[in-house]
Amino acid sequence: MSQFLQVLLSGLATGSIYALVAIGFTLVWQAAQTVNFAQGEFVMLPAFFVLAGMSLFGLPFWTALLFGLAVSVVVLGLMFKKLVAEPILPHGGITLIIATMALGILLKESVKEFYSAEAQPFPSIFPNDPINVFGAVLSMQDILNLVLSLAIVVALTLFLNRTRTGRCMQATAQNPAVAEILGVNVKRMILYAFLINAALAALASFLITPVYLAKFSNGETLGLIAFIAAIVGGFNQIRGALVGGLLIGVLDNLTAAYVTAEYRAALPLVLLIGIILVRPQGIMGTSEGRAV
Amino acid sequence: MNGRRRTLFILGLLVLAIAAPIGQGNYIIYVLTSWLVFAIAAMGLNLTLGYAGQISLAQASFMAIGAYVTSLLTLAGWHWILTLPLALIACFVVGLLLGYPALRVKGHFLAFVTLAFNTLVFLVLRNEDWLTGGSYGLVGMPRPDFGLFSTMKQLHFYYFTLGVTVLAALAMWGIVRSPWGRAFKALRENPIRAESLGVDTRRITLLAFAIGSAFGGLAGTLIAPLVQFIEPGSFGLAHSLRILLMVVVGGSGYFFGPFLGAAVVILLPEVLRFTEGYYLIIYSALVIVMLVFVPSGLIGVWGRLREKFWPRHQVRADMKEGAGLK
DSSP, X not given: OHHHHHHHHHHHHHHHHHHHHHHHHHHHHHHHOOOOTTHHHHHHHHHHHHHHHHHHSOOOHHHHHHHHXXXXXXXXXXXXXXIIIXXXXXXXXXXXXXXXXXXXXXXXXXXXXXXXXXXXXXXXXXXXXXXXXXXXXXXXXXXXXXXXXXXXXHHHHHHHHHSHHHHHHHHHHHOHHHHHHTTOOHHHHHHHHHHHHHHHHHHXXXXXXXXXXXXXXXXXXXXXXXXXXXXXXXXXXXXXXXXXXXXXXXXXXXXXXIIOSTTGGGHHHHHHHHHHHHOTTOSXXXXXXXXX | OOHHHHHHHHHHHHHHXXXXXXXXXXHHHHHHHXXXXXHHHHHHHHIIIIXXXXXXXXXXXHHHHHHHHHHHHHHTTOOHHHHHHHHHHHHHHHHHHHHHHHTTSSSSHHHHHHHHHHHHHHHHHHHOHHHHOGGGOEEOOOOOEETTEEOOSHHHHHHHHHHXXXXXXXXXXXXXXXXHHHHHHHHHHOHHHHHHTTOOHHHHHHXXXXXXXXXXXXXXXXXXXXXXXXXXXXXXXXXXXXXXXXXXXXXXXXXXXXXXXXXXXXXXXXXXXXXXXXXXXXXXXXXXXXXHXXXXXXXXXXXXXXXXXXXXXXXXXXXXXXXXXX
């Protein structure tokens, strides 16, 4: 029982970080109908910004985190929107999806060539002391990761539901034309979605990199898991992405612990196909109907 | 370009393809052969992406299925030609099974499902080592021997591959011109109108994906005897992306786009060898720049230049169709 609890809680901790990535992904999808295939690389990169800040400019760790967050928002939010998404979107969704795939390769290979192909240690934000919860031994890091990611999700939900800007963003996501008529600055709301996505990716990066080490190839699995979490939970819902992320984190850990470690990576696929067959709109999603 | 000039143009290309390897070393012939193999895989993906408008990220896994089926059977003593239909059918059926759930939902679900499928195939090939040899892979597949014409020599294998490529291209030409092919195009240009005209969009898209996957399998059955060594790592996600980018760079939705794209992707690393590790960085940056300015690919560049310098010439009919990729 205590082992089960341990597996469950550490799964929730990883799952909550997946959820952050999945939420960013969902936001960009809603705002610009853009499927960002470089999302995994967006999570890989901020950790390297922090490392570069520490080694190149000699910043202390906490300042370097802020530096990494700021650079991520500018590069992965603003520049991604202005230089890639905006000019390509008029050519069609598929063209943009392929461009984000090329962008993923570009980011990954750049880190490999210009920084290092080796995994880099990344300082942990939280102490990694083991603590005892009902007989289960957990790391403090896991618990605090879980708490912090949930806090970020709650803050984001409050922002989207309770503030004027947040509601304008939701209106833009639901119907850009009507939102524009009602006086919402649609372009700015779309930009906000990109910026928030970049910030969420950076936060997820800071939380997950101490566990996985900073490596150029980190994005491959993370990106896929985030997509699947978003689809499983429900593409048009923030709480859906949260549920999807937590579910995949927990199931992944349970499979590895009790069923098979070799095919652990196959679990998201099985879940994805199962959900598409049974409930294509996702667990929490509302059906949009099939417009062809 | 009118019909006669097009025939001349295609014949010219064929003569060029026949003459290209003569007097070249084994390595150059090897590179040219792999260009043809990847052109076949890209041609299949072009049907899925360029004509039916769906992204598949599993073309490398279909190559893997084709390659492993052929390798296992030829190693067990079968003739290559007998393994071919099995490999094609296997890929077609897997394509149907994979595409069916994904295409039930709107949006780009096929992209995600195929992305995950690629990972799954890689895992199975690596973990089931009783069958696939695990990460050591399979070695020493014999090249097909047709009595009078043995393909053991590199040059002979090239001509054999060229023959298969021409047949595959003819088959694709037939598919694109058939009522199915027209339905694929209708679907890409305007799905709502296609559906209202009675095209069963879901079934047609599924079919395009499955046929495209079978072309991937064909490429796989050729790559196994070409390299005579296969391992799971040669069919990873990165390779699926590579094939996808071939289609896009060449010009998706154009019949000859995949050939051009495969040439660029296979030959460019040889030319840019001096850039060493920076090759992929340069390449992916160029792809993004190209998508910003000429989303219809390199064939689109040519079309644009033609229009600029010889505006009175009639643009090739199949070019006009390709430009509307959405």
